[in-house]
Amino acid sequence: MDNYLTLKQASETTGKSERQIRRLCNEPKNKEYIQRDEKGRLLLKIDFLQQNYPLVHVPNDNNKAIHEVDSVTEDGYPQLPDDRDFKIALLEQELRHKEDLSAEKDKRIEVLERSLLLLDQARPVITPQIQEPEIEVTKRKKFLGLF
Structure with a gap:
């Protein structure tokens, strides 16, 4: 256990x-x-x-025995052997996790690059030419010579 x-x-x-x-x-x-x-x-x-x-x-701190001090941290506080081992294990775990995330990110980038290459090969690049519609200007008749 x-x-x-x-x-x-x-x-x-x-x-x-x-x-x-x-x-x-x-x-x-x-x-x-x-x-x-x-x-x-x-x-x-x-x-x-x-x-x-x-x-x-x-x-x-409740009911804990006093441990032998191995070293002093940067802050000047004593560092217990259990704390140091725990911190080392925790940092190793974080490092493995970041490496896994980096590997997943790299794989995702590769997949996206391949899909872009496939899309570029499948479709020829066509630049659409947009024609602007012609607007007809119509003159209105004057109403009673005022407008």
């Missing part, structure tokens, strides 16, 4: 409310990513959670 988080852990990890995550769990298409533990609590697959919500690690 290392790949699963409880509802509360998922809420803390994503920064979303437990109610919002529960709504996600209740959708029928998402049932394959949800399990229940011995006590009947909902367990969510971590990969599924990452696909739906960006992971924002919000540390909860």
